[in-house]
Amino acid sequence: QSTRDAYGIALKRVGAMNKNVVVLDADLSGSTRSKQFGAECPDRFFNMGIMEANLVGAAAGLARSGKIPFISSFASFVINKGFDQLRVAVAFSGMNVKVVATHAGISIGEDGPSQMGIEDVALACALPGFIVCVPADEHATRALVRAAAAHRGPVYIRVGRPKAPVVYAAEDQFEFGKARTLRDGRDIALIANGLLVAEALVAADTLSERGIAAMVLDCHTVKPLDRSAVAEAARLCGAVVTAEEHLLSGGLGAAVAQALGELAPVPLEQVGIRDTYAESATPDQLMRKYGLTAPDIVSAAERALARKAGRG
Numbered sequence: 001q002s003t004r005d006a007y008g009i010a011l012k013r014v015g016a017m018n019k020n021v022v023v024l025d026a027d028l029s030g031s032t033r034s035k036q037f038g039a040e041c042p043d044r045f046f047n048m049g050i051m052e053a054n055l056v057g058a059a060a061g062l063a064r065s066g067k068i069p070f071i072s073s074f075a076s077f078v079i080n081k082g083f084d085q086l087r088v089a090v091a092f093s094g095m096n097v098k099v100v101a102t103h104a105g106i107s108i109g110e111d112g113p114s115q116m117g118i119e120d121v122a123l124a125c126a127l128p129g130f131i132v133c134v135p136a137d138e139h140a141t142r143a144l145v146r147a148a149a150a151h152r153g154p155v156y157i158r159v160g161r162p163k164a165p166v167v168y169a170a171e172d173q174f175e176f177g178k179a180r181t182l183r184d185g186r187d188i189a190l191i192a193n194g195l196l197v198a199e200a201l202v203a204a205d206t207l208s209e210r211g212i213a214a215m216v217l218d219c220h221t222v223k224p225l226d227r228s229a230v231a232e233a234a235r236l237c238g239a240v241v242t243a244e245e246h247l248l249s250g251g252l253g254a255a256v257a258q259a260l261g262e263l264a265p266v267p268l269e270q271v272g273i274r275d276t277y278a279e280s281a282t283p284d285q286l287m288r289k290y291g292l293t294a295p296d297i298v299s300a301a302e303r304a305l306a307r308k309a310g311r312g
Contacts, residue, residue: 003159004102006138008033010145011070011100015041021149022062024048024071026055032072032102052077056085056097063095068149075101075117075158083123090154091127097155098148099124104134104158105245106273106290107195112280117158118273122250124156125223131155131176132223134244134252136197139168140220147176158194160245162283165198167218179226185213188301188308189233189240193219193252196243196271196292203297214301225255231263239304243271243297245287267307269300 015021015037022044029035029047038045048055052073059069071078078101079086090097104117124132131151135141141159148155155176167182174180182197183204192200197218204214217233219226234240240260242253253270260268271291278286287293 001138002161002163003135003138003141004033004161006141007100007102007145007157007159008036010142012036012040014146014149015044018068018149020066020068022046022067022069024055024059024069026050026052026073026077028073031074032100034070034072052081053085056082057089059097060085060089060093060095063097068096068098070098070100072100072102074115075104075120076115079117079120079123086127091129094129095154096152099154099156100145100159101156102159103161105160105194106278106286106292107245107283108161109283109286110280113277116278118247118277119250121158121222121246121252122254125250125255127154129154130223131221133176133221134158134193135220136194136218137164137167139166139170139172140174143172143174144220147174151176160195162195164195167197167201174220177221177224177226179229180218180220181215181229182218183214183216185215186237187213187239188305189215189217189237190243190297190301191217191219191230191233191240191252191256192243193222194245196245196297199292199294200243200297202294203301206294206298207301212301212305219252219256222252222255225259227259227263230256230259234260234264234266239267239308241269241271241297241300241304243292245292246272248272248274267304269304271296271300
């Protein structure tokens with residue numbers, strides 16, 4: 001199941017449990033899957049039209065009146081077109097607004113660069129007071145949507161279009177700012193989020209076949225980052241690779257690099273989108289071309305291990 005599908009299911013459930021939950025969409029409820037909530041709770045669902053700035057402003061007003069608004073649109077639209085309102089009406093004012101951005105990254109495929117949110121995590125992390133999450137699969141998404149509804153304050157959750165490999169069990173628990181260790185290892189730490197978590201697990205299998213024990217850490221919350229878990233992994237393994245479906249500027253890799261620089265400097269290699277917009281192609285073609293696959297993580301691990309050994 002895609003993480004956007006999981007969002008639609010979780011949203012409907014939290015709405016059934018809490019009558020203060022309201023949902024706003026920008027004329028994309030079929031794509032964002034918020035239409036499921038609208039079908040169940042039409043009196044608490046508002047289509048704001050193709051006006052993302054107004055979408056955010058209205059949500060801030062509803063939050064000020066005691067409601068718990070979830071707003072949905074494509075990542076490239078809600079964060080870019082609504083940034084001024086997110087900054088002033090939500091972040092500065094500390095409003096209890098939940099932003100769920102769908103169709104994030106380049107894995108949306110053929111829709112092309114105008115639809116691909118690749119800078120959204122950096123922009124969301126720049127908003128003071130925001131929690132920023134990138135779940136790996138359907139189970140993580142449902143859990144983090146529930147956590148967002150319960151949390152008092154603004155939350156940004158990034159979800160995607162393609163089906164995501166299942167990483168977790170339905171009963172697994174998640175907490176904002178607490179990373180999940182998916183595999184133990186002492187040679188190198190692979191720190192990932194979103195679709196790249198599954199790729200990191202595949203990469204760890206490949207490295208294991210070469211006699212390299214790789215730890216896999218899912219930092220589903222980029223902000224606040226689990227700095228203690230990141231530093232502990234670095235001290236234990238002595239080398240780190242980050243992997244994300246986002247520009248290297250301002251995303252998970254940047255957050256990890258800052259934490260390591262302050263707490264545990266070790267060789268660090270980063271897998272991500274390198275200062276470019278992508279093309280229009282199939283998701284698999286794009287992930288390969290822009291270096292976001294398990295083999296790319298393996299190559300980065302080999303570079304980091306060479307530096308660790310003093311050869312690079």
